[in-house]
Amino acid sequence: MTEGRNGMAATALAAAHETAGAMAEQFGAAVLRTHESNGQVMVEVAADRAKAILRWLREDASQDFDYLTDVTAVEYRDPERAFEVVYQLRALARRVDLRVKVLLDPEGALQVETVTDIWAGAEWLEREVWDMFGVRFKGHADLRRILMWQTYDEGHPLRKSFPLRGHRSRSEQTRQALDANPEAHYTLEELSIAEAYHELPEEMRRRLVESGRRAAE
């Protein structure tokens, strides 16, 4: 049993190394570094080619990384590599994991291109990275805070420059929090599923219509 599992892990690791090799072949100098740590293959890629590489990983038939497990970011106390955006990918059918890291230029704007058009599930993950780290995702349709409330103005809490207790005094924080209206930033359309109606299963649509009729009566 254990051997079987180890064998599977070894196969997955070998497949991830294979992917990293294929990436280096396909994109050349844009793949900066590949290394393995704790059973995880990590590939650092150049920021300007990151979108193309991620799209290739998703769409190339032999890679097929169809599940974006997580998007997050790391800030180091290192002026040379201050920021990384991290994409954790998984190919569900092949059971292969791959971690892709994009180094951001500490001098330039903290910005990468969105991957919401490759993995729709990236939408909220990228909003979280924006909220917590202040990394902008170019092309994201709805880049606003997701964990903190909309009117929060103390900055991005997971940055190294952010004090753990926040910038303002506790009373000021409490006052501002009480001022926030939790319902003010969602339109009725967002709160309803009206837009997705035609994509719902037939049976669910029928139930929605019925409950709507009951509510109207």
Add this chain to the structure above:
Amino acid sequence: MGLTPPPGPGGEHDLFETVSPNWVTTRLDFLANWARSNSLWPMPFGTACCAIEFMATAASRYDISRFGMERMSFSPRQADVLICAGRLPFKLAPVIRRIWDQMPQPKWAISMGACASTGGIFDTYAMVQGIDTIIPVDVYVPGCPPRPEGLLYGVMLLQKKIRGESISDPSLRIEHLVQPDGLFRRPEIIDEISEPFGNSVSQTRSS
């Protein structure tokens, strides 16, 4: 041996000869407080692990219905006691405040656990440092999380408190809302009671 016990001095029959079974005399306060304290409908505001202990309190082993509290009121309009079970992030501050405002008088609040009472280990940018900076609290239940016995003891303390109230004292029912700027306490009080303590003392505001 008959089914009817023989009447005699001090026997049951004497009682019914002197007291009508159809009416009793009592103090109105006693009656109102007896009714209120034994049918507290809780508004469960469970946000964290304290809510698990709260659920255990409500379940069969600890059985909160012994106190007339088994009827969880998921609408604040029909609730008597707000039980904040768990930490309260700033993002939820306006929510708990609105729920509190929607509860009709008479109403009470129990702050369950270290986080609801003081912010607990979460001395961070995101956490309310004690819900008493936002709403008035009657009973604080310490613990991380408190055991069901702890919560039940808090409930019994609240019942004791209610039994000491008087319906002729309108000051008990005044809505103590707050500073004009929306705060429940004066800003300097909030700053003072949310000073760093314990491990967070060694953490400066800029590191």
